[in-house]
Amino acid sequence: MTDDEVKLEEERKEKKKEFSIWDLPDVPMGKLPPHLELQRTRVVCNIDAPLHTDNIIYSGAYASMGVDNSLRLDNFCNNFRVEVIRITEEDIEFDMIGIDAAIANAFRRILIAELPTMAIEKVLIANNTSVIQDEVLAHRLGLIPIKVDPKLFDDMSENDQPNEKNTIVFKFHVRCERGSGRIRVKSNELKWLPNGSELVKEQNNANSDPNSKPVTYTSFSCGQDSWPELTKSPICVEDDILIAVLGPGQEIELEAHAVKGVGRTHAKWSPVATAWYRMLPEVVLLKEVEGEMADILKAKCPVGVFDIEDIGNGKKRATVANPRVCTLCRECIREEEKSDKKSDETSEPLVELRRVKDRFIFTIESTGALPPEMLFTEAVKILEGKCERVIQELS
């Protein structure tokens, strides 16, 4: 080997060492290539099955490409947004943007199963001559939402005596007079007893002081109506729920005791009718859809995602006007039956359906105990409390 050859060889080796895939012009630096970005941020809903449904959460998932997938809290703070769509007395709809499904799902689970409310737990039946059995009646009563802030009350554990801090008592006494027609009894017949139970317990010792206060099933030391929170707004229940239908001569007399609980124990304590989220649908036109095809595409969608715009010269073009209402019925990407196929052109997909992985349309329907926006705030607080508990146990 001559000196020149050695030199050339060295140069070549040097070049090889210097060569890096990152120097190629089509490799984006610090960014994922488009197909991986799509896989990371979108679920693609194909005709047969959805694709890329999992979330890539491992911090080093894209380390080999120089992309950091770890969570930076300041990053999270900058990107996280909430957009409220609707608030009414009983429900709220909002978009939660820039959060992972794991945490959104934690909120949903807490809303359903771990937010405390008050519900009727014990029913003392004094008289029931209706056709509804006692246990069915008690179950129906349990499911009636009670409109009161559960924070005013304490949990009642097994050994606790029912007192004004942990029990709400309702009286329910209806009868259908003989000679009249059947009556429908609604839940508004439940009357709140702020001073506790009025049913007197039977005493075993007959020589007790006749002047002393009779012992009832609750021991209230003061009336609940004296509480500042309850004087203004007395406790009531959802008033239009049918409890029983009474025939002539039938009567129900009972007392219902409501206590605090969570939905995990029984669904009657769940403060939400439903709490659910879905990822934002994204409808993408893969190519220009014009003329007759645009009309066909618009007609295909049962919820009206597509619209048609004029582009001059009497030409029409399909646009995606309202992707939010898309139910992902996939009617727009369904393959036509073979007989309908006119040419190869029609068989090519025009539309792609996707879902945005970090944009959640959250809907919460309250049963009435708390306003829906407060329910969500309380749910987030409970998750914080869980973290705090574990941190404390670890330190």
Add this chain to the structure above:
Amino acid sequence: MEHGTFGDPSSATFSLTDEDHTLANAVRFTLNQDPRVSFCGYSIPHPSDARVNIRVQTTGESAREVFKDSLKDLMFMCQHVRSTFKKSVDDFKMSNPVVAMEIDPNNKED
């Protein structure tokens, strides 16, 4: 609570009572997002036990500290979610006062 080896603090299993997927899956997410974690996962050994086991293996740091940091991250995220949500709801109520007070059941869609 914590099951690990005395010699190697970089891997441990944390057994949390009275918790379920709600906390475990959320904390698994924040753990996975931490670059110091080489492996983490959780399991519920039996559906009738209110217990969840969270496994954390790190690249060297104490698993307990990393786990604690992840919980703090999650807590911080919750606080941020709460304040952002409150702000959005207040803004919405300010801009749509009529809709917020709407109680006509036939007019919910507005």
